[in-house]
Amino acid sequence: MRAGRRRFTRRDRLTREEEFRRVFNRPRRLHHDAWVTLFKANDLRYPRLGLAISRKSVPTAVARNRVKRVVRESFRLNRHRLGGFDIIILARRGLARRENRALREALERDWTTIEQCKDC
RNA sequence: AGAGUCGGCCGGGCAGUCGCUGCGUCUUUCAGGCGUGGAGGAAAGUCCGGGCUCCAUAGGGCAGGGUGCCAGGUAACCCCUGGGGGGCGCGAGCCCACGGAAAGUGCCACAGAGAAUAGACCGCCUAAGCGCCCACGGGCGCCGGCAAGGGUGAAACGGUGCGGUAAGAGCGCACCGCGCACGGUGGCAACACCGGCGGCACGGCAAACCCCACCCGGAGCAAGACCAAAUAGGGGGGCGAUGGUGCGGCCCGUACCGCCCCCGGGUAGGUCGCUAGAGGUGCGCGGCGACGCGCAUCCCAGAGGAAUGACUGUCCUCGACAAAACCCGGCUUACAGGCCGACUCUCCUA
RNA sequence: UGGGAGAUCGUCUAGUGGCAGGACCGGAGCCUUUGAAGCUCCAGACGUAGGUUCGAAUCCUACUCCCCCAA
Numbered sequence: 001m002r003a004g005r006r007r008f009t010r011r012d013r014l015t016r017e018e019e020f021r022r023v024f025n026r027p028r029r030l031h032h033d034a035w036v037t038l039f040k041a042n043d044l045r046y047p048r049l050g051l052a053i054s055r056k057s058v059p060t061a062v063a064r065n066r067v068k069r070v071v072r073e074s075f076r077l078n079r080h081r082l083g084g085f086d087i088i089i090l091a092r093r094g095l096a097r098r099e100n101r102a103l104r105e106a107l108e109r110d111w112t113t114i115e116q117c118k119d120c
Numbered sequence: 121a122g123a124g125u126c127g128g129c130c131g132g133g134c135a136g137u138c139g140c141u142g143c144g145u146c147u148u149u150c151a152g153g154c155g156u157g158g159a160g161g162a163a164a165g166u167c168c169g170g171g172c173u174c175c176a177u178a179g180g181g182c183a184g185g186g187u188g189c190c191a192g193g194u195a196a197c198c199c200c201u202g203g204g205g206g207g208c209g210c211g212a213g214c215c216c217a218c219g220g221a222a223a224g225u226g227c228c229a230c231a232g233a234g235a236a237u238a239g240a241c242c243g244c245c246u247a248a249g250c251g252c253c254c255a256c257g258g259g260c261g262c263c264g265g266c267a268a269g270g271g272u273g274a275a276a277c278g279g280u281g282c283g284g285u286a287a288g289a290g291c292g293c294a295c296c297g298c299g300c301a302c303g304g305u306g307g308c309a310a311c312a313c314c315g316g317c318g319g320c321a322c323g324g325c326a327a328a329c330c331c332c333a334c335c336c337g338g339a340g341c342a343a344g345a346c347c348a349a350a351u352a353g354g355g356g357g358g359c360g361a362u363g364g365u366g367c368g369g370c371c372c373g374u375a376c377c378g379c380c381c382c383c384g385g386g387u388a389g390g391u392c393g394c395u396a397g398a399g400g401u402g403c404g405c406g407g408c409g410a411c412g413c414g415c416a417u418c419c420c421a422g423a424g425g426a427a428u429g430a431c432u433g434u435c436c437u438c439g440a441c442a443a444a445a446c447c448c449g450g451c452u453u454a455c456a457g458g459c460c461g462a463c464u465c466u467c468c469u470a
Numbered sequence: 471u472g473g474g475a476g477a478u479c480g481u482c483u484a485g486u487g488g489c490a491g492g493a494c495c496g497g498a499g500c501c502u503u504u505g506a507a508g509c510u511c512c513a514g515a516c517g518u519a520g521g522u523u524c525g526a527a528u529c530c531u532a533c534u535c536c537c538c539c540a541a
Contacts, residue, residue, distance in 0.1 A: 008139070008140075013425085014425090020425095050425085051425070052425090053425090060442070060443085061163095061164090061442080061443045062441095062442055062443055063442095064443090065426095065427095065428095065429090065443065066429090068425090068426095069140095069428095069429050069430075070429090070430075072139090072140085072429090072430095073138095073139075073429070073430050073431090074430090076138090076139065076140095076430095077138085077139090077430090077431095100430080104430090
């Protein structure tokens with residue numbers, strides 16, 4: 001399981017509608033100008049990631065895929081720090097213009113916030 | 121050297137580390153290891169055409185829609201190729217919804233005399249006929265004639281010249297233009313050329329209705345098929361007036377729903393459909409070409425909130441537009457920069 | 471992903487080949503002691519680019535944007 005620490009499989013993602021609905025209902029929020037990070041404790045011992053990147057917030061498919069990859073990569077490298085939380089990244093207008101590096105650095109601050117919230 | 125035209129192609133490279141995913145294989149399973157493959161020329165817009173699936177085997181008629189010079193290519197096309205005609209350019213070349221207005225209906229505002237069986241505002245004429253005057257040259261009026269000139273308009277019923285005339289007029293003639301269901305020659309044809317005939321008749325609009333020729337059944341992979349818990353759905357046979365549904369607007373036609381008898385499993389979830397194909401590449405042959413034929417060879421994404429990335433180093437010209445979702449052929453639109461080939465014009469030098 | 475509608479003043483709309491009209495809002499004036507209401511006047515638009523036509527908001531083509539349906 002040591003090798004799987006930095007893996008990221010379907011098990012680690014939110015896929016069903018009800019999983020998304022559960023998190024959207026009264027989550028903790030971290031607001032940014034181009035996206036919102038929602039998170040909520042789950043019953044598992046590991047974190048799961050959901051992506052809500054709409055066509056309206058990020059118009060082109062290429063930019064949409066790029067954003068999702070950066071977010072997933074950041075989550076993959078940091079998930080060992082996070083506890084049992086379901087996390088959703090909700091895109092807002094302007095996220096497409098964000099540089100990869102800037103987005104990554106901001107996300108790392110979010111992970112730290114969630115990590116420190118482990119007991120709450 | 122400069123300016124330009126056409127056609128084709130590329131769309132950051134390399135190395136390392138950590139990841140995602142299809143397939144194959146191995147480990148006893150959960151899970152992993154190894155190998156291998158993994159977005160585009162437009163994957164886009166969804167504007168056309170097909171394949172595929174179900175509805176009847178895709179039927180008949182009306183309605184509706186599409187295409188529109190000719191020939192060819194193709195599975196098919198609103199595509200492509202070659203040719204004809206017209207327009208633009210010095211040229212290489214480029215552009216064109218390019219059938220029919222002597223089948224019918226309709227429209228052509230305003231202006232203008234007149235807008236489609238032409239017409240007379242200004243104007244030109246006074247020869248013939250009638251009347252009056254007369255200085256016997258003629259003058260005036262009536263009845264009339266004309267369409268050359270002006271003017272209006274997007275458009276006014278051939279143009280120029282000569283003859284002709286009272287003034288004029290295709291009224292006559294020459295040339296040009298135009299027309300012909302005329303003849304000949306060339307061409308599969310569109311059409312071209314030559315000759316003949318016709319004094320000229322036939323304004324424009326069919327992206328107005330329409331006519332002619334040809335084509336088009338409807339839905340769409342959320343199609344459709346299979347597996348599979350609960351409140352009864354499906355198959356076969358017989359009967360059948362109305363109505364409803366498949367079926368898209370209608371009618372015909374056809375199948376089913378309805379009632380009786382006999383046999384027996386649908387929605388939430390999963391699996392298949394899902395990628396080997398009108399396929400790519402190379403060579404040869406046929407063809408001006410689009411393309412076709414033959415041989416060899418290759419297997420080249422199949423996900424399901426949706427996979428190709430991230431980080432580091434390095435090099436350069438510092439990286440545009442942009443992500444498959446059943447598949448294919450086109451069209452259209454977006455696109456940093458670069459490469460190759462063919463050709464045209466101008467200038468300079470030899 | 472597939473299918474289907476639409477775009478006219480700031481807003482809601484009429485116009486379907488020849489004048490772009492109406493209502494609300496806005497501006498100015500009249501009326502009133504003042505305000506509201508009322509009356510008069512004014513300003514303001516055919517999504518973009520081509521084509522057909524003498525002439526296009528209207529017909530045709532391409533593009534852009536917005537909306538709806540199927541989950």
